[in-house]
Each structure stands twice: as structure tokens, then as C-alpha cells.
Amino acid sequence: MTPLNILIIDDTRADHCMYVELLGGESGQYHFLHAYGGGEGLNLYRDHAVDCIVLDYNLPDMNGLDVLRRLGDLEKIVPVVMMTGEGNECIAVMAMKLGAQDYISKKAVTSSALTRTIQHTARRTELLKKMEQYRADLERSNHDLELFANIVAHDLKSPLRAITQHLALIESKVAGMLDEKSHRSLGFALDGAKRMSALIDALFTYARLGFAEPNLDTVDMQAVLDNVRGDLCVPIEETGARITHDTLPCVHGDGLLLSQLLQNLIANALKYCTSTPCVHVSALPDDGRWRISVRDNGIGIPPAQHKKIFAIFRRLHLQEEYPGIGLGLAVCERIVRRHGGAIWVESEAGKGATFYFTLPAATDAVQKRIVYG
Amino acid sequence: MHTPYQHPQPIEILLVEDNAGDIELTQEAFHDAKIVNRTHVARNGDEALDFLYRRAGFRDVVRPDVILLDLNIPRKSGQEVLAVIKQDAALQDIPVVILTSSAAERDIVVSYKLHANAYIVKPVDLAQFLKVVETVENFWLSVVKLPPNPPRGE
């Protein structure tokens, strides 16, 4: 096992000797660096790989808390054990706030206590640094992914736009001259381009859910439902749909994402229905969270498909039966998961479907009083 | 830069105009616009700048998304106001459409040189005037993509 490098910053030589002795001397386990002032300590820290710092408060050129502050400027995570004098709890508290990992009273220091503290501090610092590394890697990876997704979406849409627009131009110029088959062919080509454009947009939305940080706030689900009703006003009017609701709560989440979630679920309810759609949205408390449900009177989903439908690109119908891309529920699932919740469906073929999802309750306990809409 | 930029509504319009009749006509025309908008009025150059700098009684006003500016206004002239706007880094990206009665080439050249976004000569005919305002609304509120609002606090 590689020896730990211990840096002792203390103005009293006797204390240095005491610590070294308590830790078993210059054995194979520890190497010691000695500093008798704050400035000297900081220099040694800068020039050597140090696994743990034993830091005294009283130093000739500055005090221990100043040293901590300066160390904090050099690095985010510093392995410091603060040595405190008698009755100096407040210094200990300050030290912890400034980044010390632990503190020991000088009067009560024993071999086992010091050993344990140093070992823990060294290990803990190592782990914290690893975590910080992972976090930085993840951030960089997310950033790269975001860049990639932006470029892909943009570069794919550009030639697609050329296809769409110029095919439409051809159609406008030669419509009268085409035979039936060619006309259909042109139609398929145009439809294909349109689908591809919608696919790119949907995929980008889906991918974005992986790397973008949600904007968390208190969200009034009643307001979300009102907005979604507005956005879906055309299909609602076309189908003559009735959308009802119980009192809906305030949740803790990203308003835009939750709008998308509700919109996808209700749009599906409107689409997969052979009669006049009736959609009911309600909410029940569920163990500190909210369980919100969207119930419809549509064509229903056989139990064997209940898990499948949330997978990306999984559809149960032909384009001719019900047009769609197969991403709506996959996006819903991702959104709910980003909020730490779960989503599932209860349904049988021909008997409508109820989609349930859980969301965290709003952090402020204020619940909006709603007039039944 | 993730999702396509969508300009928040309502779109805030600052109309800098001293002619009461023109103010009413313009506000009326924008009221019927397809895009949700709000018009604010400043009746002279000083008021316009007070509005833009949120001072002297205009502390709580919004930042306009587009400015319609008459050159012939009291206190500070339209051109002075234009110059101030386009030389201020915090305001210069707000589109300024000059809407004025002058057709003098000198006025037109100076305005474009000061980076006016467009120059329109007000028609005398009422019907034409309304058509012009409608075109301004169609072009600047729906065809054109307005600059993104700076984050709050800027």
C-alpha cells in the first residue's frame, strides 16, 4: 500500500513530534511534511502530492482558517483535519464550513482517533475528487451530445427542406400533366419527406431530454391543462371532444416538459378513439407524491402491449389506421423519469385506457384552490 | 440554443409619435393584429428615451421589441433618439422603423446611416396609412424574427 503523505501545519515543534509519534513515526505507512507557518504550508501543498493536512489554528503569519480559505482557492476539495484548542467549538464549525473534512481537539487526541480521522479524510477526499471528475466528464459528455444533436438536427433538416420544397414546386408545375400513378408517387415522396421532418423534430426532443437540465419550479397542473387545451384546440374541436378534470395539484417540476407530457397523453386520447372522445384528468396523493391520471374512452390497449407502448418507435397500428411516429409515449416516459416518477397504463382492448404517472409534490405546501372547470 | 427560439408574446411596441390622430389610428390598427401585442406611446424624444431607460415615471415599463419612430417630434428629434438607441449596446438591437412624413433624401440617407432598420414615408391618404400599418405589423411581427430578449437584469 502506498504511504500517505501527511502535511502538518503547526507552529509548535513539540506538536509536530507528537502527531508523528501518534501515527507510528516515519514508518512505511506515512510520509510527513512539516510546515511551521501558513505560507510555508501552502507552498508545500502546492509543490507536493498531499493526502491529508493536519492544520493548527495558531500560526505565526495567519490563522488556520485563513489557510483553509487559501487552500479553498487552490482546489475545490481539500483533505484537512483541523486541530482545535480547548473550548473552541466555534472555530471547529467555521473550519468545517470552510471545507475542513473533520476536526479533533488537541487535548483529546489519541493515536487511534488521529489515525482513524486521517484515514477517513484521505479516503473521503479521494472519493469526492473522483465524483467531481465523473461530474465534469458527464457535463462534458452532455455538452458534446447537445452539440451533436443540434448539428445532426440542423444538417439533416437542410437537405430535407430542399426535397420538400422542390418536390412541391414540381407538383405545382406539372400537376395537370401527370398520370394517376405518378401523382401518387409524388404524393408518397412528399409524405415521406414530411414524416422525416417530423421524425427529426421528435427525435431531437427525445434526445434533448437526455442532456438538457430541467427547469424546476412549482408548477400548477391546472394551468398546464388549460394551456394544453388551448394548444390542442383544433383536434378538440374537430373530434367534439370533452375534457373534464378534478382539482389538480401543484407539483415540483419543469413546466414546459410537463406541458409536453400532458399534451402527448391527451393528443393520444383524442386520436385513438372511434367515438366522441371523453378525457378525464384527475389526481390523488400517493405517498408524498401526486399520482395523476388521464382516462379516455378510446380503443384501449391489450395487457400484452402495456409495457411495449412506452418503447421508442413501438407502434401498434399501421399509418393508414392511425398516423404517428411512435415517440409520444417514449417522450412521456422520459419526462416522468426525469422527474423521478413512474408512468404506466391500465387498460383492456375496446375499454378505453387510463394512464397514470407520479410527480413530486410542490416544495411550498401551498395548494391552489381550484374552481371546477 | 437547444430548441428553436420563440419570441415571447405579447410583442411590445413603442410608438414615438406626437400627432394624436396618428397615434389613435396606429394603436387601433395594431389592436386588430393577428399577433398578440401591446403598444406604448411616447409623445416626444425625451419621453421616448425616458421610456427606454426606465426613468422619470417609466420605472416599471417593459423593454420594447420594436420601435416605430416619427422623425418630426418635439424635444429631442427622431434622429437624435435614433442615434442614442443605435449607439447604446443595450438598446441597439431593437428594430427601429422610421414612420414619418418626410420624403427628403437627406432624412432617408441619414436614418439608414444611423442604422434605422427601415424607413417608411407616411401616406397622406387614410386608407393607405392603415394599409401601411398593417404591412408593418405583418412584416415585423410575423415574418421577421425579432432579436432575443436579453436576460433579466441586463
Place this chain on the structure above:
Amino acid sequence: MMNPLMRMLFVDDNPGDRDLAREALEQSGGVQFYTACDGEEAMAFLRRCGAFENAPSPHVIMLDLNMPRKGGLDVLREIKADDVLRIIPVIIFSSSTAAGDLHQAYHASANAYVVKPSTLDGFMSAMQQIEHFWQKVATVIQ
């Protein structure tokens, strides 16, 4: 105030878009349409260099952003820094909806920014509205 025949310089490296734009304006007959395929050609046209020594001065410029050799933003900055060229309205016409591109364009004194619509009808309509505003409503230097 009517501008009799508006001269438009359309700068875009995409030949398909140049065609579409020309198509959109052809019907009205009110626009004399000139094109440049990138930033360098655009500046040569505007400064009447080399092959463009007899080029007319355009009334309005439509400018794409993403072009090889010299991009739209550089062209925009050069035009707006030139005492003579800066009075010509420059309309950025780009498929980018990124807030960063919008911000940079307006900050560089673009007169307007229009996003290229993705449908044929949208594209045609946008071009026609641009023509209508700049040819029939706004006044530009002849």
C-alpha cells in the same frame, strides 16, 4: 412610395434556394434579381470588382448566414462598416433559429432576420412579403 423596379441581391450558397427565391419573385415582375453564391462573390458584386465591374447597386440585400469561404455575418459586418454600402438594408435569410445567430445578426446591425420556412408555400409567402414591404411600403435609397 413605390420603388419602380427593385434591385435585390440574393446571397446564398444553396442553388436550390436561389432558384426558389427567383421563382417566388418572378411572378410579380417588380424585382430585378441578382445572386451571389457566397460572401466573397457578394462583396465583389457590391464593390464592383473584377467580373462585377458593371454591377448595379442593389436596393436591398438578402443574406444567408452559413456559407463557405466568407459567411453571412462577416459580409454583414463589412457592409455596415462601409460608409456607402451601409445604407442598403440587409435582411438575413437563414434556416437557423438559434438565439445566438439572431443575437449576433441584430447586434451587427442587420435590418431584419427572416427564418427560411420549411414548406414551399411558406417560403414563397415569406419572399413575397419581403418584396411587398421593401418594394411597396418602405423607402430605400435609389
